[in-house]
Amino acid sequence: MDFANQDFSYYERTIALMYRKFFMKRIVLTVIALLIIVIYSFIFKDHLIVNSVIIVLLLGLVMLLFKKLQEFPEVYANFLSQNEPDAQIIQIEEAEYTYNVKKDNVFLVAINKKGARNLPANNKQYTLLVGFAKNFFTMQPLAIYYYDMLELTYEEKFRLKRNGYSNVPRFLRRFTWTNLKATAGNGVNFVLGNLFFLFILYRLLRYLWRFLQMLF
Numbered sequence: 001m002d003f004a005n006q007d008f009s010y011y012e013r014t015i016a017l018m019y020r021k022f023f024m025k026r027i028v029l030t031v032i033a034l035l036i037i038v039i040y041s042f043i044f045k046d047h048l049i050v051n052s053v054i055i056v057l058l059l060g061l062v063m064l065l066f067k068k069l070q071e072f073p074e075v076y077a078n079f080l081s082q083n084e085p086d087a088q089i090i091q092i093e094e095a096e097y098t099y100n101v102k103k104d105n106v107f108l109v110a111i112n113k114k115g116a117r118n119l120p121a122n123n124k125q126y127t128l129l130v131g132f133a134k135n136f137f138t139m140q141p142l143a144i145y146y147y148d149m150l151e152l153t154y155e156e157k158f159r160l161k162r163n164g165y166s167n168v169p170r171f172l173r174r175f176t177w178t179n180l181k182a183t184a185g186n187g188v189n190f191v192l193g194n195l196f197f198l199f200i201l202y203r204l205l206r207y208l209w210r211f212l213q214m215l216f
Contacts, residue, residue, distance in 0.1 A: 003122040004083035011119055015130055023069040034058045040207040079144040092147045095155040098134050110134045111143050
């Protein structure tokens with residue numbers, strides 16, 4: 001099963017681009033939010049204490065994201081070392097918005113389907129799944145795993161939805177408890193992630209509305 005080295009060498013550029021795109025998207029969005037808050041504070045000069053705290057947090061987040069962006073070679077080498085000399089084969093359970101990774105029937109991580117790729121391995125029996133963890137807070141979101149596509153299973157709720165047995169309209173399924181739980185990862189992440197995101201979003205919407213009122 002000594003084929004991982006060939007696969008990791010062949011797909012390194014592809015995965016590096018995925019990794020860069022993932023972090024650059026978040027860096028750009030964070031910088032835009034930062035600029036809106038800074039400009040608002042400079043023009044209207046209110047909520048300065050709260051805005052100062054948010055600015056510091058966002059600056060810290062940008063620095064963290066840039067640091068993570070530079071760690072790709074180390075992270076990639078670590079995944080390769082986990083698959084040498086023998087590739088580690090895991091189980092995949094497909095859900096509506098995630099690939100649930102399991103090892104010996106023990107859940108490891110939920111990979112977001114959006115942006116994930118299934119890459120053919122040098123050993124045709126296996127597929128290399130590359131994606132990013134769906135939960136809000138994780139020290140390293142990149143996930144690279146080998147699995148046998150013939151052994152792919154489906155989450156029961158997802159299987160029923162695929163067959164048309166669902167009472168929830170498709171456009172509302174992203175807001176179901178199952179999807180939110182998968183995004184959060186656990187209860188603490190769910191609370192912290194949503195509160196922080198909603199607080200920042202609330203502030204940005206208020207500030208943008210204030211800008212519009214000033215213009216019109």
